[in-house]
Amino acid sequence: MIKFKNLILLLKDIVMLFMASCFVRIKKRKDEQIWLISEKYDEARDNGYEFFKYMQKEHKEIQTYYIITKDSVDLNKFNNLNNIIEYKSWEHFKYYIKSSVLISSQLLPFPTKRKICNLLEFLCLFKFKRVWLQHGIIKDKVPHKSMDYKNMKYDLLTCSTKREYNFVISEYGYPKNIAQIIGLCRYDNLFDTSKENNQILIMPTWRKWLSHKNLDGFKKSSFFEYYASLLKDATFNNILEKNKIKVYLYLHYGFQNFTQAFIEEFSGNPNVIICEAEKYDVQTLLKDSNILITDYSSIFWDFAYMLKPTIYFQFDKVEYDRGHYPPAYFNYSVDAFGKVVKNITEVNLELKKIIQDNFVVEERYIKRIKHEFYYFDNSNSQRTYNKIKNLFL
DSSP states (O other): OHHHHHHHHHHHHHHHHHHHHHHHHHHHOOOOOOEEEEETOOOOHHHHHHHHHHHHHOTSSSEEEEEOTOOOTGGGEEEEEEEEEEESHHHHHHHHOOEEEEEEEESSSSSSSHHHHHTTTTSSSSSOOOOOOOOSSSOOOGGGGGGGHHHHHHHEEEEEEEHHHHHHHHHHHHTTTTTTEEOOOGGGOOOOOOOTTEEEEEEEOOOOOGGTHHHHHHTTTTHHHHHEEEEEOOOHHHHHTTTEEEEEEEEOOGGGGGGGHHHHHHHTTTEEEEOOOOOOOOOHHHHSEEEEESSSSSHHOOOOOOOOOOEEEEHHHHHHHHHSBBBBBBHHHOOOSSEOOOSHHHHHHHHHHHTTTTTOOOOOHHHHHHHSSSOSSSSSHHHHHHHHHHHHH
Protein backbone atom coordinates (compact mmCIF):
# COMPACT_ATOMS: atom_id res chain seq x y z
CA MET A 1 0.00 0.00 0.00
CA ILE A 2 2.81 2.42 0.93
CA LYS A 3 4.74 1.69 -2.29
CA PHE A 4 1.57 2.23 -4.35
CA LYS A 5 0.93 5.55 -2.60
CA ASN A 6 4.51 6.66 -3.23
CA LEU A 7 4.14 5.73 -6.91
CA ILE A 8 0.98 7.85 -7.19
CA LEU A 9 2.75 10.82 -5.59
CA LEU A 10 5.69 10.40 -7.95
CA LEU A 11 3.39 10.31 -10.97
CA LYS A 12 1.72 13.45 -9.70
CA ASP A 13 5.11 15.16 -9.52
CA ILE A 14 5.91 14.14 -13.09
CA VAL A 15 2.59 15.55 -14.30
CA MET A 16 3.32 18.78 -12.40
CA LEU A 17 6.71 19.05 -14.11
CA PHE A 18 5.12 18.74 -17.56
CA MET A 19 2.36 21.21 -16.68
CA ALA A 20 4.84 23.72 -15.29
CA SER A 21 7.00 23.40 -18.38
CA CYS A 22 4.03 24.08 -20.67
CA PHE A 23 2.80 26.98 -18.52
CA VAL A 24 6.17 28.70 -18.41
CA ARG A 25 6.61 28.43 -22.17
CA ILE A 26 3.16 29.88 -22.88
CA LYS A 27 3.77 32.88 -20.63
CA LYS A 28 5.89 35.71 -21.96
CA ARG A 29 9.50 35.09 -21.00
CA LYS A 30 11.73 37.76 -19.54
CA ASP A 31 15.49 37.98 -19.73
CA GLU A 32 16.03 37.18 -16.07
CA GLN A 33 18.06 34.97 -13.80
CA ILE A 34 16.31 32.86 -11.15
CA TRP A 35 18.38 31.28 -8.42
CA LEU A 36 16.75 28.63 -6.20
CA ILE A 37 18.26 27.90 -2.78
CA SER A 38 17.56 25.16 -0.23
CA GLU A 39 19.02 23.06 2.57
CA LYS A 40 17.10 20.17 4.06
CA TYR A 41 13.62 21.04 2.83
CA ASP A 42 12.34 21.77 6.34
CA GLU A 43 15.34 23.83 7.53
CA ALA A 44 16.96 27.26 7.26
CA ARG A 45 20.06 27.13 9.46
CA ASP A 46 23.08 26.48 7.28
CA ASN A 47 25.06 27.86 4.34
CA GLY A 48 22.02 27.99 2.07
CA TYR A 49 20.11 30.24 4.44
CA GLU A 50 23.11 32.53 5.03
CA PHE A 51 23.70 32.86 1.30
CA PHE A 52 20.02 33.60 0.71
CA LYS A 53 20.13 36.42 3.30
CA TYR A 54 23.21 37.82 1.59
CA MET A 55 21.54 37.75 -1.83
CA GLN A 56 18.37 39.42 -0.50
CA LYS A 57 20.47 42.23 0.94
CA GLU A 58 23.24 42.71 -1.61
CA HIS A 59 21.92 41.48 -4.97
CA LYS A 60 18.22 42.22 -5.32
CA GLU A 61 18.72 42.48 -9.08
CA ILE A 62 18.78 38.66 -9.17
CA GLN A 63 15.55 36.80 -8.43
CA THR A 64 16.61 34.55 -5.57
CA TYR A 65 14.09 32.19 -3.92
CA TYR A 66 14.31 29.95 -0.88
CA ILE A 67 12.51 26.57 -0.89
CA ILE A 68 11.14 25.33 2.44
CA THR A 69 8.21 23.26 3.76
CA LYS A 70 5.15 25.08 5.05
CA ASP A 71 5.42 23.44 8.49
CA SER A 72 9.12 24.21 9.10
CA VAL A 73 10.01 25.52 12.57
CA ASP A 74 12.43 27.91 10.84
CA LEU A 75 9.76 29.89 8.96
CA ASN A 76 9.97 32.69 11.52
CA LYS A 77 13.48 33.44 10.24
CA PHE A 78 11.96 34.80 7.02
CA ASN A 79 9.71 37.46 8.60
CA ASN A 80 11.76 40.28 7.06
CA LEU A 81 12.71 38.46 3.86
CA ASN A 82 10.96 38.01 0.52
CA ASN A 83 10.75 35.26 -2.09
CA ILE A 84 9.94 32.26 0.09
CA ILE A 85 8.45 29.32 -1.83
CA GLU A 86 6.69 26.34 -0.29
CA TYR A 87 8.32 23.03 -1.10
CA LYS A 88 6.42 21.04 -3.76
CA SER A 89 3.97 23.89 -4.36
CA TRP A 90 2.95 24.98 -7.87
CA GLU A 91 5.33 27.92 -7.51
CA HIS A 92 8.16 25.52 -6.71
CA PHE A 93 7.60 23.52 -9.90
CA LYS A 94 7.20 26.67 -11.97
CA TYR A 95 10.31 28.44 -10.72
CA TYR A 96 12.33 25.24 -10.94
CA ILE A 97 11.49 25.04 -14.63
CA LYS A 98 12.67 28.65 -15.06
CA SER A 99 15.74 28.46 -12.82
CA SER A 100 19.27 29.31 -13.89
CA VAL A 101 21.01 28.02 -10.75
CA LEU A 102 20.20 25.43 -8.09
CA ILE A 103 22.07 26.09 -4.85
CA SER A 104 22.15 24.09 -1.62
CA SER A 105 24.19 22.96 1.35
CA GLN A 106 22.14 19.76 1.75
CA LEU A 107 19.57 18.81 -0.91
CA LEU A 108 19.39 20.69 -4.20
CA PRO A 109 15.99 22.42 -4.56
CA PHE A 110 14.42 19.85 -6.86
CA PRO A 111 10.61 19.62 -6.60
CA THR A 112 10.76 15.81 -6.74
CA LYS A 113 13.33 13.01 -6.69
CA ARG A 114 16.72 13.90 -8.12
CA LYS A 115 16.73 10.98 -10.56
CA ILE A 116 13.38 12.05 -12.02
CA CYS A 117 14.53 15.66 -12.39
CA ASN A 118 17.72 14.50 -14.10
CA LEU A 119 15.74 12.31 -16.49
CA LEU A 120 13.27 15.11 -17.33
CA GLU A 121 15.79 17.95 -17.40
CA PHE A 122 14.79 18.70 -21.01
CA LEU A 123 11.57 20.22 -19.63
CA CYS A 124 13.51 23.12 -18.11
CA LEU A 125 14.01 26.38 -19.96
CA PHE A 126 17.73 26.49 -19.31
CA LYS A 127 20.54 24.08 -18.55
CA PHE A 128 20.81 25.22 -14.96
CA LYS A 129 24.01 25.30 -12.93
CA ARG A 130 24.30 23.11 -9.83
CA VAL A 131 26.08 24.64 -6.84
CA TRP A 132 26.84 22.70 -3.67
CA LEU A 133 27.76 24.95 -0.74
CA GLN A 134 28.44 21.92 1.47
CA HIS A 135 27.37 21.66 5.12
CA GLY A 136 30.81 21.23 6.60
CA ILE A 137 34.46 20.67 5.79
CA ILE A 138 35.25 17.22 4.42
CA LYS A 139 37.96 15.53 6.47
CA ASP A 140 36.87 11.86 6.25
CA LYS A 141 36.30 9.46 3.40
CA VAL A 142 32.56 9.94 2.92
CA PRO A 143 30.80 7.51 0.51
CA HIS A 144 31.70 7.90 -3.15
CA LYS A 145 28.11 7.45 -4.29
CA SER A 146 27.14 10.72 -2.61
CA MET A 147 30.28 12.65 -3.52
CA ASP A 148 31.82 11.60 -6.83
CA TYR A 149 31.79 14.22 -9.55
CA LYS A 150 30.57 11.70 -12.12
CA ASN A 151 27.48 11.06 -9.96
CA MET A 152 26.67 14.56 -8.70
CA LYS A 153 27.75 16.68 -11.69
CA TYR A 154 28.07 19.90 -9.70
CA ASP A 155 29.19 22.99 -11.55
CA LEU A 156 30.65 24.49 -8.37
CA LEU A 157 31.64 22.86 -5.09
CA THR A 158 32.73 24.92 -2.10
CA CYS A 159 35.92 24.07 -0.23
CA SER A 160 37.40 25.88 2.77
CA THR A 161 40.96 24.58 3.16
CA LYS A 162 43.76 23.69 0.78
CA ARG A 163 43.90 20.11 2.03
CA GLU A 164 40.15 19.65 1.63
CA TYR A 165 40.40 21.05 -1.90
CA ASN A 166 43.22 18.66 -2.86
CA PHE A 167 41.38 15.72 -1.28
CA VAL A 168 38.12 16.41 -3.14
CA ILE A 169 40.00 16.58 -6.44
CA SER A 170 42.07 13.43 -5.90
CA GLU A 171 39.48 11.27 -4.13
CA TYR A 172 36.23 12.24 -5.86
CA GLY A 173 37.41 13.34 -9.29
CA TYR A 174 36.39 17.00 -9.28
CA PRO A 175 38.01 19.21 -11.92
CA LYS A 176 40.05 22.10 -10.50
CA ASN A 177 37.71 24.70 -11.99
CA ILE A 178 34.69 23.17 -10.20
CA ALA A 179 36.10 22.53 -6.72
CA GLN A 180 36.92 26.03 -5.47
CA ILE A 181 38.37 27.34 -2.21
CA ILE A 182 35.70 29.85 -1.18
CA GLY A 183 34.78 29.24 2.46
CA LEU A 184 31.43 28.38 4.06
CA CYS A 185 28.75 31.08 3.84
CA ARG A 186 27.63 30.53 7.44
CA TYR A 187 31.05 31.66 8.65
CA ASP A 188 30.03 35.23 7.75
CA ASN A 189 27.65 35.15 10.71
CA LEU A 190 29.93 33.17 13.00
CA PHE A 191 31.10 35.55 15.69
CA ASP A 192 31.73 34.91 19.36
CA THR A 193 28.82 35.86 21.67
CA SER A 194 29.96 33.81 24.66
CA LYS A 195 31.58 36.57 26.73
CA GLU A 196 28.64 36.92 29.12
CA ASN A 197 27.94 33.18 29.25
CA ASN A 198 29.24 30.19 31.14
CA GLN A 199 28.24 27.50 28.72
CA ILE A 200 29.63 24.23 27.37
CA LEU A 201 28.28 22.71 24.17
CA ILE A 202 28.54 18.93 23.83
CA MET A 203 27.92 18.05 20.20
CA PRO A 204 29.08 14.60 19.04
CA THR A 205 28.47 13.18 15.60
CA TRP A 206 26.36 10.12 14.80
CA ARG A 207 27.33 6.47 14.25
CA LYS A 208 26.06 4.56 11.23
CA TRP A 209 25.88 1.29 13.13
CA LEU A 210 23.46 2.80 15.67
CA SER A 211 21.19 4.81 13.38
CA HIS A 212 18.60 2.04 12.98
CA LYS A 213 18.43 1.05 16.64
CA ASN A 214 15.29 1.62 18.68
CA LEU A 215 15.44 3.70 21.87
CA ASP A 216 16.17 0.69 24.10
CA GLY A 217 18.89 -0.54 21.77
CA PHE A 218 20.47 2.91 21.69
CA LYS A 219 20.54 3.05 25.50
CA LYS A 220 22.67 -0.11 25.51
CA SER A 221 25.29 1.43 23.20
CA SER A 222 28.74 2.63 24.29
CA PHE A 223 27.82 6.05 22.83
CA PHE A 224 24.96 6.53 25.28
CA GLU A 225 26.92 4.93 28.11
CA TYR A 226 29.92 7.26 27.75
CA TYR A 227 27.99 10.50 27.35
CA ALA A 228 25.51 9.63 30.09
CA SER A 229 28.41 8.72 32.37
CA LEU A 230 30.13 12.02 31.62
CA LEU A 231 27.00 14.03 32.40
CA LYS A 232 26.50 12.08 35.64
CA ASP A 233 30.13 12.19 36.72
CA ALA A 234 30.58 13.79 40.16
CA THR A 235 33.82 15.59 39.26
CA PHE A 236 32.34 16.90 36.04
CA ASN A 237 29.28 18.24 37.86
CA ASN A 238 31.44 19.76 40.60
CA ILE A 239 33.32 21.69 37.91
CA LEU A 240 30.02 22.93 36.49
CA GLU A 241 28.65 24.00 39.87
CA LYS A 242 31.86 25.62 41.06
CA ASN A 243 32.10 27.72 37.88
CA LYS A 244 28.33 28.19 37.42
CA ILE A 245 28.49 26.54 34.00
CA LYS A 246 25.56 25.02 32.08
CA VAL A 247 25.99 22.15 29.63
CA TYR A 248 23.97 21.95 26.40
CA LEU A 249 23.87 18.53 24.73
CA TYR A 250 22.88 18.68 21.05
CA LEU A 251 22.77 15.39 19.16
CA HIS A 252 23.55 15.13 15.46
CA TYR A 253 20.62 15.32 13.03
CA GLY A 254 20.95 11.58 12.46
CA PHE A 255 20.57 10.93 16.21
CA GLN A 256 17.88 13.48 17.06
CA ASN A 257 15.32 10.70 17.42
CA PHE A 258 17.40 9.47 20.39
CA THR A 259 17.26 12.79 22.23
CA GLN A 260 14.46 11.41 24.40
CA ALA A 261 16.87 8.90 25.92
CA PHE A 262 18.92 11.74 27.41
CA ILE A 263 15.84 13.77 28.37
CA GLU A 264 14.54 10.82 30.41
CA GLU A 265 17.93 10.41 32.09
CA PHE A 266 18.72 14.06 32.91
CA SER A 267 15.42 15.89 33.30
CA GLY A 268 16.25 16.43 36.99
CA ASN A 269 19.79 17.76 36.48
CA PRO A 270 19.79 21.61 36.50
CA ASN A 271 23.31 21.67 35.05
CA VAL A 272 22.33 19.85 31.84
CA ILE A 273 20.05 21.04 29.02
CA ILE A 274 19.16 18.47 26.35
CA CYS A 275 18.57 20.28 23.06
CA GLU A 276 15.87 19.24 20.61
CA ALA A 277 16.60 20.40 17.06
CA GLU A 278 13.27 22.16 16.59
CA LYS A 279 13.89 24.30 19.68
CA TYR A 280 17.59 25.15 19.35
CA ASP A 281 19.65 26.65 16.55
CA VAL A 282 23.12 25.10 16.15
CA GLN A 283 24.86 28.30 15.09
CA THR A 284 23.44 30.20 18.08
CA LEU A 285 24.65 27.43 20.41
CA LEU A 286 28.12 27.55 18.84
CA LYS A 287 28.38 31.32 19.19
CA ASP A 288 27.03 31.38 22.76
CA SER A 289 29.24 28.56 24.10
CA ASN A 290 32.68 28.98 25.68
CA ILE A 291 33.85 25.40 25.18
CA LEU A 292 32.99 22.66 22.69
CA ILE A 293 33.18 18.96 23.58
CA THR A 294 32.85 16.85 20.44
CA ASP A 295 34.37 13.70 18.99
CA TYR A 296 34.75 13.51 15.20
CA SER A 297 32.07 16.01 14.15
CA SER A 298 33.21 18.54 11.55
CA ILE A 299 31.41 21.17 13.66
CA PHE A 300 34.76 21.68 15.40
CA TRP A 301 35.86 23.68 12.33
CA ASP A 302 33.12 26.23 13.09
CA PHE A 303 34.24 26.54 16.69
CA ALA A 304 37.86 26.90 15.60
CA TYR A 305 36.86 29.71 13.22
CA MET A 306 35.91 31.70 16.34
CA LEU A 307 39.21 30.70 18.04
CA LYS A 308 37.44 29.02 20.95
CA PRO A 309 38.66 25.88 22.80
CA THR A 310 37.62 22.35 21.83
CA ILE A 311 37.98 19.01 23.62
CA TYR A 312 37.84 15.88 21.43
CA PHE A 313 36.26 13.02 23.41
CA GLN A 314 37.23 9.98 21.32
CA PHE A 315 36.45 6.89 23.39
CA ASP A 316 35.64 4.70 20.35
CA LYS A 317 37.99 5.83 17.59
CA VAL A 318 38.91 2.36 16.31
CA GLU A 319 35.24 1.37 16.10
CA TYR A 320 34.31 4.71 14.50
CA ASP A 321 37.01 4.53 11.82
CA ARG A 322 35.97 0.98 10.98
CA GLY A 323 32.19 1.30 11.19
CA HIS A 324 31.47 4.89 10.18
CA TYR A 325 33.82 6.96 8.00
CA PRO A 326 37.55 6.17 7.78
CA PRO A 327 39.89 9.15 8.18
CA ALA A 328 41.29 10.91 5.14
CA TYR A 329 44.02 13.53 5.51
CA PHE A 330 43.15 14.93 8.98
CA ASN A 331 45.22 13.28 11.71
CA TYR A 332 43.92 14.19 15.16
CA SER A 333 47.27 13.42 16.77
CA VAL A 334 49.00 16.25 14.94
CA ASP A 335 46.17 18.33 13.41
CA ALA A 336 43.47 18.64 16.12
CA PHE A 337 42.62 22.15 17.33
CA GLY A 338 42.43 21.03 20.97
CA LYS A 339 43.21 18.16 23.35
CA VAL A 340 42.20 14.64 22.24
CA VAL A 341 41.03 12.55 25.23
CA LYS A 342 39.78 9.00 25.61
CA ASN A 343 38.08 8.89 29.01
CA ILE A 344 36.08 11.00 31.45
CA THR A 345 39.05 11.63 33.76
CA GLU A 346 40.94 13.23 30.87
CA VAL A 347 37.87 15.29 29.92
CA ASN A 348 37.72 16.72 33.43
CA LEU A 349 41.44 17.50 33.57
CA GLU A 350 41.33 19.37 30.25
CA LEU A 351 38.13 21.14 31.20
CA LYS A 352 39.71 22.43 34.43
CA LYS A 353 42.75 23.62 32.49
CA ILE A 354 40.69 25.53 29.93
CA ILE A 355 38.64 27.23 32.65
CA GLN A 356 41.81 28.15 34.56
CA ASP A 357 43.20 29.65 31.34
CA ASN A 358 40.04 31.79 31.06
CA PHE A 359 38.85 29.92 27.93
CA VAL A 360 41.88 31.05 25.90
CA VAL A 361 43.05 28.65 23.17
CA GLU A 362 46.65 27.49 23.44
CA GLU A 363 49.01 29.12 20.97
CA ARG A 364 49.94 25.77 19.35
CA TYR A 365 46.28 25.20 18.47
CA ILE A 366 45.84 28.74 17.18
CA LYS A 367 48.79 28.16 14.82
CA ARG A 368 47.15 24.96 13.53
CA ILE A 369 43.82 26.72 12.99
CA LYS A 370 45.27 29.68 11.12
CA HIS A 371 47.49 27.40 9.04
CA GLU A 372 44.50 25.26 8.04
CA PHE A 373 41.92 27.85 6.96
CA TYR A 374 42.54 29.52 3.60
CA TYR A 375 40.34 32.51 4.46
CA PHE A 376 39.68 34.07 7.85
CA ASP A 377 37.09 36.77 7.13
CA ASN A 378 33.37 37.42 6.65
CA SER A 379 33.39 37.55 2.84
CA ASN A 380 32.46 33.92 2.16
CA SER A 381 29.04 34.73 0.67
CA GLN A 382 30.54 37.44 -1.48
CA ARG A 383 33.11 35.02 -2.89
CA THR A 384 30.37 32.46 -3.46
CA TYR A 385 28.30 35.00 -5.40
CA ASN A 386 31.30 35.95 -7.54
CA LYS A 387 32.08 32.33 -8.35
CA ILE A 388 28.47 31.60 -9.33
CA LYS A 389 28.35 34.66 -11.58
CA ASN A 390 31.56 33.47 -13.23
CA LEU A 391 29.78 30.26 -14.25
CA PHE A 392 27.90 32.30 -16.87
CA LEU A 393 30.96 34.01 -18.37
